[in-house]
Amino acid sequence: MKKQLIILVCLITLPVIAQSQQPGRGMPEIVSPEINQDHTVTFRLIAPNAKEVMISGDWMPSQGWSPGSTAMVRDEKGTWTFTSGVLPSELYSYFFLVDGLRCMDPNNVYMIRDVATVTNIFLVGGGQADLYAVNDVPHGTVARRWYDSPGTDKVRRITVYTPPGYEKGNDKYPVLYLLHGMGGDEEAWLTLGRTAQILDNLIARGKALPMIVVMPNGNVAQEAAPGESDAGLYKPSFQVPNTMDGKMEETFPDIIRFTENNYRVQKNKAGRAIAGLSMGGYHTLHISRYYPGTFDYIGLFSAAIMPNEKADSKVYADLDATLARQKANGYKLYWIGIGKTDFLYKAVSDYRTKLDRMGMPYQYRESEGGHTWANWRIYLSELVQLLFN
């Protein structure tokens, strides 16, 4: 009995010991980040041997292309601390620079990968970011599946959100096809975009109708996100071949076919929406006019609107004529969102001028900020409330 008690004690204390030995052998346990009552946030790092510790957070004003950063303050024991000002409700990301070396916060296990970099994240609630939190509401299902794509001659990975209640009953659901930007993949809208939380929360509040959200991988050269295909655990890169050459648009019917053959969905224009950010906005623009009788709802988020005459694809031929056909076929909502400081602002303005000239109606949303996931989460939150009504 005594021996077994010792085993029990070992079992319980083993990883606690192992854990407390890094990073601060013998150092007290700390919490970082700590969201304070007043919505300031305190960060802590035990690094007694460091000469300079900076924190870089996405709420700090950036310096040119460089994200902003600020110095942390060392106490006599070697714990570095920084407390932010009051932060508006949002999902934030940050990392430390320890004597110039980019380090994750060893006390924060919550991280998101964006292309080839990983940052720690935290949530400040009490506002917009309550939509990004997991709340005590009914939750949908998130499935990672693989679909046949004869158009790309591949079997490809895809993420599907089905709303709470989908598995019970026989209702047919509308579908939002949601496309990522350059460097992203079928994980991006779920991790950086908090899609499952946004949908769960808005459906629970009665602000969005239950819908299925299909998040494909828009890089037709890939079978799946980095680490999720037989290409192995390679270093991801922003540039993947064949991202904006028409192949994604051409092979999009493979994704619709998979969805409509595998889910209880409304198989008509009124039951289909498509939206995307940046490159995904470009894909959305072209897919929705190339298949002009397919979608009643179109959302362009910071869309990378640019000519692509070099791409040898029939998809990009007859832009004006196909837009005119899309207009003639009719749609319920053409939604365009862009940040005031987005580097694509001018391109989107020019596109709006074109639509104005053609008399193609659209709803326009201009937000603060630039080409950021903060904006795309806001746009998604707003768009889904307008769908399928």
Place this chain on the structure above:
Amino acid sequence: MKKQLIILVCLITLPVIAQSQQPGRGMPEIVSPEINQDHTVTFRLIAPNAKEVMISGDWMPSQGWSPGSTAMVRDEKGTWTFTSGVLPSELYSYFFLVDGLRCMDPNNVYMIRDVATVTNIFLVGGGQADLYAVNDVPHGTVARRWYDSPGTDKVRRITVYTPPGYEKGNDKYPVLYLLHGMGGDEEAWLTLGRTAQILDNLIARGKALPMIVVMPNGNVAQEAAPGESDAGLYKPSFQVPNTMDGKMEETFPDIIRFTENNYRVQKNKAGRAIAGLSMGGYHTLHISRYYPGTFDYIGLFSAAIMPNEKADSKVYADLDATLARQKANGYKLYWIGIGKTDFLYKAVSDYRTKLDRMGMPYQYRESEGGHTWANWRIYLSELVQLLFN
């Protein structure tokens, strides 16, 4: 047209610039880790200001409770390098210690959380770890769902693997219930355990039958893994209340009911297996004898076998009588695996003696090593080949 070209260039180069500025402003792009042809592995870190950089890897001999570590070598430009010896095929984890501070490898986006710590990972192929890689074979679906658990008065998150082909056809599948250890959750078997890859690969080789794998959260006080419930993004801890007090075992029928009501499964003893590691082995032992007509296949991986008289639960009463009933009811396989240096070795030996005395047949697998995920992945790979034949 010119302006649009500039936009295109910006769009493509923006994150590349942003990325190359950290960590080594102006430093060349490096690859780390690099798996060399001869199965040595080279690690690199740009840290010109560091005085000492160590690497700690789970293949290094540990020192007491501390994981092993070794010094990296600095070149004149401040890049630190270490090349391992030849490593057997395995999934490995590591981290850096930069002047004593635990740091992730900023060039490796592949990470796994184990309770409250995150480590980088890499795979050395050409052997056992080929089962842990995503290969060009048919892939199953992985779904994160929520199930009603009246027994715990909660709606709880659960991970379900369905094999390739499940969505087509009308076959009924057998089910493996797969339980994690202390500090784990419904993500553990998928991330640390590589369950989806092991099943995909063994099914493709014809070595395992297509089966559904249900991975619940064994901490009845939790609704979901850290970060996945309305408890928010808190710091995870190894000790969660009510993990070994009978409640998991008592409420296990909620999980079976969910599975059998939601999936096309064989609803009989011959179609049910249960296995678990450490605390999950303890749960498996007790669930399988407490519901003695339920499972034909039982797997104990490094099981935390210990008395629990303090727990005020009927689950732990009549251990011997219920084991005898389990024996009388019959089962096809009782599989016990343990590493030679596992701190639970003696407890498992004592349990085997007990089974021997009772004449309860079991299959015993003694491996090298201790209480590690390396062993649990091996045990899973071996067990699933024996199931449902």
